Amino acid sequence: MTIVQFHMDDQQVVDNSQLAQKLRNAGLRPTRQRTALAELLFKKGDRHVSAECLFEDAKKAQIVISLATVYNTLNQFSEAGLLRTISIDSTRVYFDTKTGDHHHFFLEDSEQLVDMPEGCVRVENLPDAPPGTEVSRVDVIVRVRSTK
Amino acid sequence: MTIVQFHMDDQQVVDNSQLAQKLRNAGLRPTRQRTALAELLFKKGDRHVSAECLFEDAKKAQIVISLATVYNTLNQFSEAGLLRTISIDSTRVYFDTKTGDHHHFFLEDSEQLVDMPEGCVRVENLPDAPPGTEVSRVDVIVRVRSTK
DNA sequence: ATTTGTGCAAATCGTTTGCATCTGA
DNA sequence: TCAGATGCAAACGATTTGCACAAAT
Numbered sequence: 001m002t003i004v005q006f007h008m009d010d011q012q013v014v015d016n017s018q019l020a021q022k023l024r025n026a027g028l029r030p031t032r033q034r035t036a037l038a039e040l041l042f043k044k045g046d047r048h049v050s051a052e053c054l055f056e057d058a059k060k061a062q063i064v065i066s067l068a069t070v071y072n073t074l075n076q077f078s079e080a081g082l083l084r085t086i087s088i089d090s091t092r093v094y095f096d097t098k099t100g101d102h103h104h105f106f107l108e109d110s111e112q113l114v115d116m117p118e119g120c121v122r123v124e125n126l127p128d129a130p131p132g133t134e135v136s137r138v139d140v141i142v143r144v145r146s147t148k
Numbered sequence: 149m150t151i152v153q154f155h156m157d158d159q160q161v162v163d164n165s166q167l168a169q170k171l172r173n174a175g176l177r178p179t180r181q182r183t184a185l186a187e188l189l190f191k192k193g194d195r196h197v198s199a200e201c202l203f204e205d206a207k208k209a210q211i212v213i214s215l216a217t218v219y220n221t222l223n224q225f226s227e228a229g230l231l232r233t234i235s236i237d238s239t240r241v242y243f244d245t246k247t248g249d250h251h252h253f254f255l256e257d258s259e260q261l262v263d264m265p266e267g268c269v270r271v272e273n274l275p276d277a278p279p280g281t282e283v284s285r286v287d288v289i290v291r292v293r294s295t296k
Numbered sequence: 297a298t299t300t301g302t303g304c305a306a307a308t309c310g311t312t313t314g315c316a317t318c319t320g321a
Numbered sequence: 322t323c324a325g326a327t328g329c330a331a332a333c334g335a336t337t338t339g340c341a342c343a344a345a346t
Contacts, residue, residue, distance in 0.1 A: 029345060031301060051336080066303045071336060073301095087238035090310090091335070105278060116275050123288060124270040130253060130262060133292035140271060140288050144281035177320070179326060199311075214328045219311060238335090239310070 019043075026080035036063045037073050041083070046098045048086070048113040054095075086113065088141055103140040116142075167191075174228035184211040185221050189231070194246045196234070196261035197222075202243075234261065236289055251288035264290075 019038045020030040028034060040057050041047060049057070055070045074095050077083045083095045088106050094113055103121050105114040121140055129135050167186045168178035176182060188205050189195060197205070203218045222243050225231045234242045236254050242261055251269050253262040269288055277283050 029300065031345070033302075068304075068337080069302055075337095087235060090235035090238055090241045093238045093335085105281075107278070107281065108284060114278060120273050120275055122272040124272060125268050126290060127264050127268055129290070129292045130255070132294055133253075133255065134295045135290055136256060136293050137291045138288065139291065140286065142274060142277070142283055143285045143287070144277045145284050146280055147282045177325070179320070181327075216312075216329075217327055220327085223312095241310085 022082070026077075026082055028076060028080060033063065033065045033069055034073055034076075036061070036065065037070065038077075038082075041077070041095075041097050046096075046115055048094050048096050048104075048115075050092045050094055052092075086139075088113070104142070106141050106143045108143055108145040116140075170230070174225075174230055176224060176228060181211065181213045181217055182221055182224075184209070184213065185218065186225075186230075189225070189243075189245050194244075194263055196242050196244050196252075196263075198240045198242055200240075234287075236261070252290070254289050254291045256291055256293040264288075 016035065016039065019035055019042065022042070023030040023034055023038060030038075037054065037058065040054065040061065040063075041049070051067065051071045051074055054074065055065070055067050058065050058070065074083065078085050078095060081099060083097060084099045086094045086096055086104065088094065088104075089111060092111070096113070096115075098115060100118055102118040103116045105116065106112075107114065123138055123140060126138075164183065164187065167183055167190065170190070171178040171182055171186060178186075185202065185206065188202060188209060188211075189197070199215065199219045199222055202222065203213070203215050206213050206218065222231065226233050226243060229247060231243045231245060232247045234244055234252065236242065236252075237259060240259070244261070244263075246263060248266055250266040251264045253264065254260075255262065271286055271288060274286075
């Protein structure tokens with residue numbers, strides 16, 4: 001029932017020196033809180049978090065950090081390409097630790113995002129992009145809700 | 149440069165008595181401001197508006213209305229099925245006057261939505277919805293930005 | 297030592313709500 | 322008449338920002 005997915009581009013991070021390196025590669029100094037958040041984000045495999053929810057996770061993990069820093073860090077990470085942002089629900093931004101090409105289920109009841117396996121969806125018959133523009137990304141979001 | 153599209157299900161509204169009827173059918177009293185907004189929304193063919201931008205339109209059209217009422221009215225219209233809401237950009241909700249099954253281009257530069265012709269896109273190979281859920285809608289958003 | 301990050305609180309921005317007043321059927 | 326609409330201003334919630342302080346290199 002559980003779908004397990006691995007991606008070579010988002011290599012599984014297991015120890016903290018790899019994390020620090022990942023941050024450095026992205027041009028970010030591996031500070032205490034950045035490393036701590038990176039640990040929460042990238043050690044557990046694919047995640048879809050909101051700032052608020054990562055902030056809660058951090059609290060539970062005894063990490064001392066302010067909500068503003070969580071926001072700033074998430075934004076830095078996604079600018080650096082470590083995360084991808086998704087906005088589905090206008091009230092919240094989700095950050096996806098999986099940056100490769102893939103699409104999502106959105107569980108309307110629980111407001112959660114679930115990855116679809118990479119490469120499985122094919123979108124056909126797309127009209128041409130409007131003149132003077134080029135496609136930067138195609139997002140497919142399948143909204144689902146519990147039956148009954 | 150301009151793409152014009154017509155759809156039979158969202159019938160073109162041309163006079164105000166039809167508008168009033170459309171509102172009544174939706175269970176909404178055709179009050180001054182509702183009719184005025186409906187006029188802006190449904191007389192011009194397909195539109196994608198934010199509350200703020202419709203509010204501006206209303207001002208230009210000398211309609212006396214408050215921003216809160218624009219919000220309330222847009223929400224009522226979409227609950228009544230007269231509009232469809234789309235959230236792409238987490239900072240703004242778009243209301244689409246075309247309620248049929250269709251998808252969108254999102255022009256990242258100008259933050260505008262453009263309809264794709266109905267029925268042209270085909271999404272294949274969708275994985276099954278997670279257990280216990282059913283698909284309520286599939287959204288395809290093609291983000292484009294100006295070349296160079 | 298210098299640059300860069302962090303925490304906090306205040307600011308912002310889109311959106312919603314409470315309530316007194318008005319209006320359409 | 323009177324339920325239902327409207328306007329306003331205040332409330333809200335997610336996110337950003339300004340600034341003094343702290344930590345990395």
